[in-house]
Amino acid sequence: MAEDMFLFWGSGSPPCWRAMIALEEKGLQGYKNKLLNFEKGEHKQPEVLEVNPRGQLPAFRHGEKKVNESLAICMYLESQFKSRGTQLIPDKAADQALVYQRAFEGLVLQQKLVDLLMYARHVPEEERQETTMKRNMEAASAEAQLWEGHVQEGSCLAGKDFTMADVVVYPVVALMFRLGLSTEKYPKLSQYNDFLKDRPSIKATYPPHWLESPPTSDLLKSL
Amino acid sequence: MAEDMFLFWGSGSPPCWRAMIALEEKGLQGYKNKLLNFEKGEHKQPEVLEVNPRGQLPAFRHGEKKVNESLAICMYLESQFKSRGTQLIPDKAADQALVYQRAFEGLVLQQKLVDLLMYARHVPEEERQETTMKRNMEAASAEAQLWEGHVQEGSCLAGKDFTMADVVVYPVVALMFRLGLSTEKYPKLSQYNDFLKDRPSIKATYPPHWLESPPTSDLLKSL
Known part of the structure; x- marks a missing residue:
């Protein structure tokens, strides 16, 4: 298999x-x-x-x-492999609706981060505009605040069970903190980041270079 | 229901x-x-x-x-509503893999289009850079060419049956032609656009303002 x-x-x-x-x-x-x-x-x-x-x-x-x-x-x-391992999409309609919503919303959070990083890292410096950087930061900040509101203390993203929503969103949240996101400004997201970091599936797959070397950017520290 | x-x-x-x-x-x-x-x-x-x-x-x-x-x-x-109406995700592993791949790839095509449109329409003119416009156009063009290669004559996107891949991608392709995409440069995508336009689900939901008024932009004509 x-x-x-x-x-x-x-x-x-x-x-x-x-x-x-x-x-x-x-x-x-x-x-x-x-x-x-x-x-x-x-x-x-x-x-x-x-x-x-x-x-x-x-x-x-x-x-x-x-x-x-x-x-x-x-x-x-x-x-x-529906019946194997963790069921990532629940059967009950209300639970399922929330999992799909959060999982696909996760791609929106990721996109805001990509927009920001691509512009800051890959657009040649002479072409970069302060106003565009600022707009990208504001969009990412509004999005991060939305997620700060989604998270419940001591819980996975779509309730108590780990679901597809966490599979999608956790790596994005973890990257945001790696890039300097403030644990004080985003206390619930920070708790969520800590809450899942020892889960076996996450521990087993934690980015090896994150374990070996410190971050090289704090781009999100003012987000 | x-x-x-x-x-x-x-x-x-x-x-x-x-x-x-x-x-x-x-x-x-x-x-x-x-x-x-x-x-x-x-x-x-x-x-x-x-x-x-x-x-x-x-x-x-x-x-x-x-x-x-x-x-x-x-x-x-x-x-x-799995057993109701059209089955949009097939059961067979090989078919299912292709449908998921094409459906989610459809979001990539959409994103390239969004990047292009947002920059051209919503970034203030004094801030817009020729080089950025050009890079967005090149990225959208490379992506459109990839899809031109995906499409088979007289077929839906993931084989003969209409699937989730078509649900996701058809509206993006139709919008691209509405925005001036060349039927000569993209003959297979153009055929695909025509092939599905009379399908009842598409006809019943065709954007009303497209039927009533001509396009106001041909942004993609040189793509």
């Missing part, structure tokens, strides 16, 4: 981490995998492009089936 | 249209709904914010359950 699976991944990427948490939660340990270095451009090599033509990670194969978008991988695993 | 549902929507928005196609395909005609005018800012009024705090459309309620992100609505409807 898991031995037919292969994952290309990069350390610290929320989409990669999300796929790995889902694999753990579904009890699919033992999948083959290869850690690639984004900074060396290893995600653009032919063996990755053969699975994911965009040259992005994660790139995932289950036998001959290729699935790359991180939430597609998670949904596929949940659907194919 | 459908009479417990309420949808706030805007004409021509791919996320709104997607939710409406899913409702049709699942045989949930008769849901209550209200068409709002984006240009008048009607999507920011309290009755919408009460369902969707971001003040974005679609905003959807099923009884007391609120689901707003468009793909969350579609997945929720498919899951709750």
